[in-house]
Amino acid sequence: MNNEQKTSKLTLIPLILMIFTSVFGFANMPRAFFLMGYSAIPWYLISAILFFIPYAFMLSEYGAAFKDEKGGIYSWMEKSVGPKYAFVATFMWYASYVVWMVNICSSIWVPLSNAIFGSDKTGEWAFGFLNSTQLLGVLGVLWIIFITVVASKGLDKIKKITSVAGTAVSLLNIVLLIGAIAVLIANKGQVAEPITLNAFVNSPNPSYQSLISVISFMVFAIFAFGGIEAVGGLVDQTENSEKTFPRGVTIAAIVISVGYCVGILMVGLFTNWNDILAGKSVNMANVAYVVMNNLGYQVGTALGLSQAVAVSIGTWIARFTGLSMFLALTGAFFTLAYSPLKQLIEGTPKKMWPGKMGEIEDGMPKNAMWIQCIVVAVIVLLVSFGGEDAQAFFGKLVLMTNVAMTIPYMFIAAAFIKFKNNDSIAKPFEIYKNKKIAAALSILVTVVVGFANFFTIIEPAVNGNIANTIWMIAGPVVFSIVAIVIFNNYAKKNK
Incomplete structure (x- = not known):
């Protein structure tokens, strides 16, 4: 038993x-x-620093202090606040991940199509009487079933x-x-998008010139940094957790923060914004494939290869990008499923959940995972x-979770003040040794996320789309009401 536990524990690199x-x-x-x-x-630097x-440091302290708790962020906040x-x-945080899964079930086929065909052909997919939207829906249901089967087998499978x-x-x-770097060297230090002081202040994109649009980018x-709290549930499964976690x-x-900044700089070395990205066919969904296709083409051209060979290299790099992003989404899906x-489930009392759901x-919460699977598949x-009405309904669901997904960051950061002030909680790992500095940073993180959410909410209304603003406010409100009803029911039955 002891050996088995040791082998299934997470070490530093897999974590x-x-x-x-x-x-x-x-x-x-x-x-x-x-x-x-x-x-x-x-x-990106400002967002990483503020x-x-x-x-992330707060999560480290929580994780070390509650290393034996199985309920992740629930246990942290429950022990700190209530x-x-x-x-x-x-x-609220969990409900937003259910919608994320629904979204990915249908959109994960885009990178797979890029991997197989070198471009997104999902719009042309059909099978028998199923059109492309319906076929992607059926594939999405098969996908969530596959994920649940494998994930319910335990952590070892997910780790691999x-x-x-x-x-x-x-x-x-x-x-x-x-x-x-190869393109930069072959072009004798000539960069595709000129590096000037002005380039770090002003966007080449005509849609991102106003203060409102720039704040929306923040x-x-x-x-882009969200999701780190999802691994909070892994503390009890990490070897030597108070140090390793x-x-x-x-x-x-640190790697993610630096990686994002270096990556953005690298894109500019081989991509001229006006030449490659200004066209109407480039959008948020396909820009990664356009950029990586261009990288392959520029490598071929810089090495003096023929036009046809350069185009072929571009297509193969776009395929590799599709495969890598498909695998990345798959990895994230397994963790978040x-x-x-x-x-x-593990943080809350078992009696809060009906039947065998809390077992x-x-x-693994296997029964709850299968209920989750059915909910995702039905949506x-x-x-x-369901036709256009259903598409519109899902659009509203996405809007509802846009803000609901990040409000829990504010709850976690705000709870950190009480966590630090509670001397009865043993804290084997502390980055913030001074309580006042900890409180100031806790307030800073809460305010920054609050500001980002406030701006996300008002931006559609400022542009004349009040309905979207209302849906974004509705999400956290609806999820909070549902949570309070579930909690109060449990509290009444178990006084």
């Missing part, structure tokens, strides 16, 4: 790779360059998959780095077979 696949989105770099050019880099790194506070925050996924993303970054940068979170946070749910087998089928 870092799990954090990496949950947080680091390769597509965020080409998207950032597409929206802001080099001027994205200062905003939000991501202090927040059960109702913890339940509302964790439930996230390690492959983390390695694939790392390779993709190496291709970007080496390719960009929101994009903060959200904080170290893993700290290393991952069980980690948020595990934190919600844990082999370290996927409703959206893909």
Whole structure:
């Protein structure tokens, strides 16, 4: 038994790779360059300094202090503030991941299509009487069933998959780095997008010239760092957790922050914004493939190869990008299919959940995972077979979770003040030794995320789309009400 437990425990590298696949989105770099050019880099640095790194350090302290707790962020907030506070925050956070899964079930086929065909052909896919939207829906249902079957087998299976996924993303970054430097050397130091002081301040994108649009980019940068709290449920499964977990979170946070900034700079070495990204066919969904295709083409051209060979290299690099992003999404999906749910189920009393939903087998909430699978599958089928009304409904669901996904960051950061002031909680690892500094950083992170959310909410209304603003406010409100009702019902029955 002891040996078995040892082999299934997470060590430092698999933990870092799990954090990496949950947080680091390769597509965020080409998207950032597409929206802001080099001027994205200062905003990523500001977001890392004001939000991501202090927040990651807080999670490290929580993780070390509650290393034996199985409920992740729920346990942290419950022990620091109280059960109702913890339940509302964790439930809202969990609900937003269910919608994330629905979204990915249908969109994960885009990178796979790029891997197979070199471009997105999902719009042309059909089978028998199924049109492309319906076929993607059926594939999405098969996908969530496959994920649930494998994930419910335990952490060992997930560890292997996230390690492959983390390695694939790392390779993709190496291709970007080496390719960009190779183009720079072959072009004798000539960069595609000129590096000037002005380029780090002003965006080449005509849509990103106003103060409002620039602030909206800061929101994009903060959200690019989201998701690190999802690995909070892994503390009890980490070897020598009070040392390994904080170290893993700290290393991952620094690597991710630096990685984003270097990656955006690399894109500019071989991509001229006006030549490659100004066309109407380039959008947020396909810009990563456009940029990587261009990298292959520029490498071929810089090496003096023929036009046809350069185009072929571009297509193959776009395919590799599709495969890597498919694997990265798969890795993130495996972690997020069980980690948020595990934190919600394991942290809360078993009696809060009906029937056998609260039972844990082999370290996994298997029954709850199958209920989650059915919920995701039903929403996927409703959206893909329900016509335009269902598509509009899903659009509203995404809007509802946009803000709901990040409000829990504010709950976690705000709870940190009470955590630090509670001397009865043993704290084996402390980065913030001074309580006043800890409180100031806790307030800073809460305010930064609050500001980002406030701006996300009002931006559609400012542009005349009040309905979207209302839906964004509705999300946290609805999820909070549902959580309070569940909690109060439990509290009444078990006074």
